[in-house]
Amino acid sequence: MAPLLQSSQNSMCLYVYFRPKQVKDVAQQDEVVRVLTNTLETTNCPHMLFYGPPGTGKTTTALAIAHQLFGPELYKSRVLELNASDDHGINVVRTKIKNFASVAVGSGCQGGYPCPPYKIIILDEADSMTEDAQNALRRTMESYSKVTRFFFICNYIGRIIEPLASRCAKFRFKPLMDEVMRSRISYICKEEGLNLDPKALLTLSSISQGDLRRAITYLHGAARLFGSSISSKNLIRVSGVIPGEDAQTLFSACKSVNFDLAEKEVGSIIAEGYPVSQMLSQLYDMVVEADDVSDEQKARICKKFAEADKCLVDGADEYLQLLGVASNTMRALCIMPQEFSFGN
Structure with a gap:
């Protein structure tokens, strides 16, 4: 394999270039790989639901199964790839998915690939689909189960309606060690x-x-920018992660119980353009791991982190939210454990 960064294909993402082409090459998901390898030998795939954190191989596995079943020649005509975060409404189910699923195909090996008598629809980010769309999809699955298999990919299995999930073989992908x-x-x-x-x-x-x-994306970006x-x-710098010393400085200012100092650090962070949601994530790790902060104080501080994070998602001002987190942290650190009550 020629180096991507030195080739004429340099517009391709590095993670796509190095994506495993076969199920057996997917990293660390041993149980999933074992079951799917046996399934590929029989070519009789059920509907499947792949769930777990991002970047753990869910989409890669689905694509590898499809390529191993149909090969490069039949792949385009037998496999439909959709990103449900873009195509998440009921109209997509009624038109694009239903039209593709309803057409039967023949069987027979071609080019050394088994080419079973069904097609595959890969729905990435399926947890972004509306409930109405998922209900419509359930009926489509029932009607065309003999000629079409569905592969659902999601991060949060709880957002998939139970009637849909119960029709699939579920595979959980673990975070990589x-x-x-x-x-x-x-x-x-x-x-x-x-x-x-x-x-x-x-x-x-x-x-x-x-x-x-x-x-791999961070690595690619750093290679492009810095050689x-x-x-x-x-x-x-490429990842957007806030330098640990900057987060530590803000936490230390809060622990000093000096509001003027904390306000100055908050202003400095905003002036640097750091995302406050990222700062909250890093402060959370510091608070949880701090040995000199009691469990009650940690609970009070983390509750404010959650409230501020929700406000940021809703479009609240970043400076005010971070300042509120800092002042709340100082207040919590001033309260002795015996002073806590359910009302605070």
Whole structure:
């Protein structure tokens, strides 16, 4: 495989370029791989529901199954890929999906691929579909189950209606362990001629939080911007993660119970253009891991984090929300554990 960053295909994303082509090559999902490998041998696939955190191989697995069943020649005519976050309404189910699912196909091996007598519809981000669309899809599944298989991919299985989920074989994808992440990243760096020192590799694994796709995307961005030698600082700049010392400075200002100092740090963070939602995430980790903060104080502080995060999603002012978090944190740290009550 020629290095992507040095080839004429340099418009392709690195994670797409290195995406596993076969189910057996999907990293760390051993139980899923074992069951699906046996399923591929019989070619009798049920409807499937892949769920779990992003970047763990759900879409890759679905695409690999389809490619292994139909090969490159029949793939386009036998497989329909849809992103439900874009096509999430009931009209898509009634038109695009129903029209594709209703047409029967023949069977017979072609080009060494089994080519079973059904088609596959891959619905990525299926948890974005409206409830009406999911109910309509249930009826479509029942009507055309002999000629079409559905592969649903989602992060949150609780957002899939039970009648739909109960018709599928469910496969849970686990977050990738740090060793697996580092091993895959090291392989890509070797193939692409990138130099990533041990500290940078550890940083990349940490900021990606088990999401291999995110890690490879950060690596690709850093390689484009900073060249083949990539440092830990380069990766942090590309990822948008706030430098740990800046988050620590704000937390220390809160612990000092000096409002003027905390207000100054909040203003500095806003002036730097850091996303407040990211700051809340990093402050949360610091609060949870702090040994000098009681459980009651942690609970009070984290409750405010949740409220502020919801307000940010609703479009509230970032400066006011972060200032509110800082002042609430100071207040919580001033209260002794015995002063807490259910009313506070």
